Amino acid sequence: MRVLGIDPGLTRCGVGVVEGDIGRQVRLVGVGVVRTDAALDVANRLAEVEAGLESWFDEYRPDVVAVERVFAQQNLNTVIGTAQASGVAALVGARRGLPVAFHTPSEVKAAVTGSGRADKAQVGAMVVRILKLASAPRPADAADALALAICHLWRGGSSNRYAAAVARAKGIA
Amino acid sequence: MRVLGIDPGLTRCGVGVVEGDIGRQVRLVGVGVVRTDAALDVANRLAEVEAGLESWFDEYRPDVVAVERVFAQQNLNTVIGTAQASGVAALVGARRGLPVAFHTPSEVKAAVTGSGRADKAQVGAMVVRILKLASAPRPADAADALALAICHLWRGGSSNRYAAAVARAKGIA
Numbered sequence: 329m330r331v332l333g334i335d336p337g338l339t340r341c342g343v344g345v346v347e348g349d350i351g352r353q354v355r356l357v358g359v360g361v362v363r364t365d366a367a368l369d370v371a372n373r374l375a376e377v378e379a380g381l382e383s384w385f386d387e388y389r390p391d392v393v394a395v396e397r398v399f400a401q402q403n404l405n406t407v408i409g410t411a412q413a414s415g416v417a418a419l420v421g422a423r424r425g426l427p428v429a430f431h432t433p434s435e436v437k438a439a440v441t442g443s444g445r446a447d448k449a450q451v452g453a454m455v456v457r458i459l460k461l462a463s464a465p466r467p468a469d470a471a472d473a474l475a476l477a478i479c480h481l482w483r484g485g486s487s488n489r490y491a492a493a494v495a496r497a498k499g500i501a
Numbered sequence: 502m503r504v505l506g507i508d509p510g511l512t513r514c515g516v517g518v519v520e521g522d523i524g525r526q527v528r529l530v531g532v533g534v535v536r537t538d539a540a541l542d543v544a545n546r547l548a549e550v551e552a553g554l555e556s557w558f559d560e561y562r563p564d565v566v567a568v569e570r571v572f573a574q575q576n577l578n579t580v581i582g583t584a585q586a587s588g589v590a591a592l593v594g595a596r597r598g599l600p601v602a603f604h605t606p607s608e609v610k611a612a613v614t615g616s617g618r619a620d621k622a623q624v625g626a627m628v629v630r631i632l633k634l635a636s637a638p639r640p641a642d643a644a645d646a647l648a649l650a651i652c653h654l655w656r657g658g659s660s661n662r663y664a665a666a667v668a669r670a671k672g673i674a
Binding site (some may be wrong): 369370371372374375378393398399400401404407408411412413414415416418419421422423428430 | 542543544545547548551566571572573574577580581584585586587588589591592594595596601603
């Protein structure tokens with residue numbers, strides 16, 4: 329089961345790909361960010377988000393997509409742009425017929441650190457330990473995307489098994 | 502100058518197309534809604550929004566797109582879905598190389614009624630008068646999309662003239 333995690337943003341989307349199965353070691357497959365040109369208007373930045381994510385999907389062929397859930401109460405200056413980017417991220421996954429799950433930041437923190445209130449440094453440190461990395465991926469959005477993908481793999485349980493069965497039935501896994 | 506106005510929503514996007522130039526009568530070209538299946542998850546509903554809007558763009562070939570601007574302070578239960586749908590709407594326009602403008606609800610109300618605090622009935626009545634219609638388009642989202650397109654045409658001024666010049670230079674107007 330290969331999960332592509334996306335930490336959405338209009339300026340920068342973190343992207344992390346992990347592979348694993350229940351009871352197996354989780355493995356890092358790819359990590360990075362999709363950046364957009366700050367000189368462009370919102371619509372063209374969303375087109376850059378789409379094009380950038382499409383390359384990740386093309387290269388890594390995930391079985392499932394996990395996107396960070398955006399809340400209306402988050403930073404009022406950026407929440408609309410973040411929600412727009414999250415919509416484009418979900419769209420790219422759905423258009424490919426992939427299951428798209430949303431997880432809240434506290435679900436992600438709880439899954440990887442055991443506490444829903446862990447800070448960024450704790451999440452980064454746990455991502456390093458879980459994936460046996462030499463150091464935390466930079467920028468933080470990239471580490472967050474990996475944490476999101478790990479969270480999906482671990483929380484998935486029956487829904488992961490269902491997605492895996494669907495993938496097998498389609499002859500793609 | 503042909504303007505496609507989009508009142509975004511996850512359940513229903515209002516779509517209205519008008520044509521006009523500065524100092525000329527504004528003409529209704531098309532109006533309706535893109536609906537999504539409430540039984541689908543968010544990602545698949547966004548894919549339906551994309552597919553539905555693509556048909557409108559294919560059929561009506563607008564020169565410019567006007568999308569209602571979403572604010573973080575709007576209805577907390579629906580604002581994230583509305584923002585996601587607005588992101589998909591802007592994306593579809595940008596991908597076609599069209600200028601995409603955002604207007605706030607009060608800009609739209611002020612443009613068509615003279616008051617930024619007009620209610621839905623007043624906006625609908627003015628849309629009927631401006632476009633010389635027999636009755637207000639239903640549902641309200643459709644009338645709102647027309648008001649948005651009219652607002653863009655009237656407020657556009659120099660930016661409309663610029664978009665028209667670009668369209669002419671590309672040999673498409």
